[in-house]
Amino acid sequence: MSRLRVAVVGGGRNAEHEVSLASAAAVVAALDPDRYRPVPLTIGRDGCWYDPTDHRASAPIGFPAALDLLQRVDVVIPAVHGRHGEDGSLAALCELVGVPYAGSGVAAGAVGLDKHATKLLAAAAGVATAPGEVLERTTAESRIRSFDGGPVVVKPVSAGSSVGVSAAATAQEFASALTTAFAVDERVLIEPYVSAREIDVAVLRRADGQVIIPPPLEIVVDGVFDYETKYGGEARFIVPAPLENGEQAALERAALLAYDAIGCAGIARLDFFVTPDGVLLNEINTTPGFTPHSQVPRMFAAAGVGYPALVDLVITEALASHPAVSNAGRR
Structure with a gap:
């Protein structure tokens, strides 16, 4: 029986690049070589697509070549956390290509x-x-002046992996926390410390x-x-x-x-x-963190589902959730 071709996309053009690389590498390493043929792809910090198995050069393969690879696989596991990945971008690409993929669709990701x-x-x-207040960069200065004490938690509206998150109890800490969060996103969420x-x-x-x-x-x-x-x-x-x-x-x-x-x-x-x-x-x-040491695999391990079995389950459900997709025109 031929092996299933599994594209695993990691990296990404965002602050969670390294975390995403770790998730993707762990998934690739867990694929049973008797059942799966891994097709790893990396999105660089510059947004270019790379083939991490090509050790001849660090040059990007180009989006057309990456698209061709995606069109020739059986299923995609998106492992890009954060913007330009988890936000529905990769799901949209898979929808347009017509290839089954793991995880949530475009709207849910966004x-x-x-x-x-x-x-x-x-x-x-x-x-x-928890109650929250959304703040944009243009109103940051006036909000700092009106800060009446904390503690509060300041975080980017659209980011994961706890990037850009910090607590503040004074006006000086609040200003610093806003700077940290605005370095990641144009909108910031302010919540009371719980x-x-x-x-x-x-x-x-x-x-x-x-x-x-x-x-x-x-x-x-x-x-x-x-x-x-x-x-x-x-x-x-x-x-x-x-x-x-x-x-x-x-x-x-x-x-x-x-x-x-x-x-x-x-x-x-x-x-x-x-x-x-x-x-x-x-x-x-x-698109939660997905190394064996990440929270989700730890929870499934506690239920008796080890990491390789969890990866198998992810692939099985991705294929079952997209039964109308055919590979006939993509090989």
Whole structure:
């Protein structure tokens, strides 16, 4: 039986480039060589497409060549986190090419990366969220002058991997936090600091409608879960998260409501605060980090699904979710 050709796209023209490279490399390494033929592709920081298996030169292969490769594979696993990838861009490319792909579609990717839009849709579906204020660069100076103390958390509206996130309690810290966030995005979200447990929930809705929610994961960290804490080894992950009676059910219910409100497909990770008054949705990740040490694979491992099996599941569901797509005209 011929091997399935699996394109894995990593990198990206955004601040999450390195994280995306790690996710893509892990997926490629986990592909069973007897069943799959990996076709790795990298989007450089400059936006050019590269073939990372071509060691003869570092020159880009060009978008037409990358498009030709995508047209000749059986399925695509987009592993580009953040803008120009997770935001629906890669899903749109796969839709235009007519190739099955893993994960959420164009609309869900775009909404999911926009933290403010996510809050609005989640709230409309009955999921509580932390209050937030959107600030644009043109009004930043006046907002700094009116800052009446914190603590608050400042984050880019459209970015993941905790890039550009920082806390502020004074006007000076607030100004610095805005500078950091505006270096990543043109819009910034300001939220009151929530002193609560941080719990992640993974949701996978299969093509047949079956929903899989592995044990939730708790993030234990001193302060804000920013980029340095997330990838510097300072955070501690506990899975299964120790939860009181009813807390896990409340988390799963809120996660599924938000997942469906955004219109997600495949695997998504939903991040929550658990407070004495209930659960609050923090954000959603439609293309979550995907190394064996990332939160989602850890949660599935706790459910008995190891990393290679999880990659198999992702591919199986991508193919099942796009049954009308034929490779006949693309080979």
